[in-house]
Amino acid sequence: MRQLPETDRDAIRLAQDPKFSRWLEQVTATGGCAHPVHLAGSSTTVDATTGEIIHHYDTRDEPGERLLVRCRNRRASVCPACSRLHAGDTYHLVRAGLLGGKNIPSTVRHRPRLFVTLTAPSFGPVHRAGELCRPRRDGGTCEHGRSLGCGTLHAPDAPAVGQPLCADCYDYTGHVLWHAHASKLWDRFVIDVRRRVASSVGLVQSRFARHARLSFARVAEYQKRAAVHVHVVVRLDGPNGYQDEPPAWGTANLLIDAVRASAQRVRVRTPYSPAVGELQLRWGAQLDTRTLHADGDGPDDDAVAAYVAKYVTKGASETGAGTDRSLTTWADIESAPVREHVRALMRACWRLGGLREYAPLNLRAWVHTLGYRGHILTKSRAYSTTYAALRAERAHHQGHVDVPDAVTERQWRYVGSGHTPGAALIAAGIAEDLAECRRHSADARQQGGGVHDAAART
Structure with a gap:
């Protein structure tokens, strides 16, 4: 039987x-x-x-x-049922900060609001999708004998997309250290935006909070090249956040100018290491700033909230940029079901984690996220509900x-x-x-x- x-x-x-x-x-x-x-x-x-x-x-x-x-x-990837619930909560949390509701006044939709995307810098050329990858008229090879160009038209899901043209040329150390300092870079970016908005209207930064408040909700997403970039909903409020209207001088154009200037200017220095030296970390050159209009001219508020909610439920494994489980040994890294580019980032994270000067970063505990130590979603206290x-x-x-x-x-x-x-x-x-x-x-x-x-x- x-x-x-x-x-x-x-x-x-x-x-x-x-x-x-x-x-x-x-x-x-x-x-x-x-x-x-x-x-x-x-x-x-x-x-x-x-x-x-x-x-x-x-x-x-x-x-x-x-x-x-x-x-x-x-x-x-861990619990579909709870992730759906979490995505729904995130949608309502972000949407309330855009349109009101959940005890947030509907007047927030008429305030200066932006949808901003901040990217990581380049750590080396990678294969791209959607157009001829990297055509070069002069051809040429790198010092390791690999081609500096690629004339292939890659499909979006092609295995080569996001992989470096030459793994030996790729800056894996810089990539991991950028991830490890991304949250600090974000904090300095927010401070600098406030400073620039204040100075543009003749205020000293220490008095900015008496007149206005910068409210935001941001989500981190892994790109195909396994580098984190950040999507942010930014809103300018009065001193008490969503409860107060912003001052008359607060405009979307003023906010856009401050965001663009701060994204170009902000830097974070890594601790000095005899093996690595001292790096200056910054945001990538690609910056997208879109104004959210109350009359519907531009990105739709509901679509923005749904976009943010979608990425909150994605773990590193779903984007091909790591795993959802901690890796505690070198053997775990070697056996992880990831692409070789991601495995190289994990190895770099493990090696850097063993250096005394990087001990405060606790990198070996974050090998599975490629050194990124921030939350997937963060928001300012006065953005919306909780x-x-x-x-x-x-x-x-x-x-x-x-x-x-x-x-x-x-x-x-x-x-x-x-x-x-x-x-x-x-x-x-x-x-x-x-x-x-x-x-x-x-x-x-x-x-x-x-x-x-x-x-x-x-």
């Missing part, structure tokens, strides 16, 4: 459990999370005045005496409401994470069903909106 695979046997075992329906409710409540956290414990809510118990919950009544909660991982506020709003919508004048005592402990093979199969099915329902709902809303618009036009 043919034996069932382990996954099928495990799924059947779960389905035959007397508490299967309750377990299924828990998995559905997590949205089909691929790696749920298992908690054991209890919570008791009592009336603060009378001491009466309003609600009591204990996991001893649950399947396996545990409660499953979302892992909340943003990476689609992830915590969005989660609280969702919990309220789902009926999880705090009882007034009540005190809740919670006792929880971590007891595990993840799924068994059969449970993972069932959870994946639930996640896909929920995603399909959301797609159908979105299509229905779009069709309904189209009918409404057509009726309005007639």
Whole structure:
């Protein structure tokens, strides 16, 4: 008799459990999370005045005496269900700062707003897509005997795109150190933009905060060449952020001039190393600044929010620029399923991490991200709402409401994470069903909106 695979046997075992329906409710409540956290414990809510118990919950009544909660991982490669939720939250967070909503006034859409892309500098020529790669009339070779040009028309998904023409000429050291200092470069860029806006209207920088505030949300994205570039939504507000209108002198053109000047001027010096020397790091020459207009002339606000949300869920592995797991040994680097260009960056990161002068950078802990140590998404405090506020709003919508004048005592402990093979199969099915329902709902809303618009036009 043919034996069932382990996954099928495990799924059947779960389905035959007397508490299967309750377990299924828990998995559905997590949205089909691929790696749920298992908690054991209890919570008791009592009336603060009378001491009466309003609600009591204990996991001893649950399947396996545990409660499953979302892992909340943003990476689609790790948990598709939680990444979709995170992308939705990011979309609303960015959109609220563009159009208002979520307790943000709708007047923000009429303020000076930009969508800016800052890139990494060149560390050596790489193959490009979309046009003749690197045609050279004079031909020629580098000192390693490799061609300095390439006349091929590469498809966007061609394996050569993003790879250096000569790996021996490529500045892997500069690439890794630029990643390691990218967050510091960003901080200095923001400070310099404020300084330039202030000086252009006759203010000293120390008094800029009394008149205006620079609010932003930025997301980091890996390019094909495995270098990070940054997409930023920038808004000029009054002193209290979204609560205040900007001063009369605050214009989009003023902001564009400051952004362009700061992108060209800002520098960060690396610590001196006998092996490397001292490098001056800067933004790349490619800079894109687009004004976001309230009348719709230019990039669409919803499209910008969706663009940012899309990249928040992408890990380094999905862009071919690293892995989503930490690499702790040289052997891990050699066996990682990455392109040779990326592996060379990992090796450089490991070697530089062993130098005493770069010890504060902790590079070996960031080999899997090629030395980049920043968050994928960051925002200024006064840009818009927060992830915590969005989660609280969702919990309220789902009926999880705090009882007034009540005190809740919670006792929880971590007891595990993840799924068994059969449970993972069932959870994946639930996640896909929920995603399909959301797609159908979105299509229905779009069709309904189209009918409404057509009726309005007639």
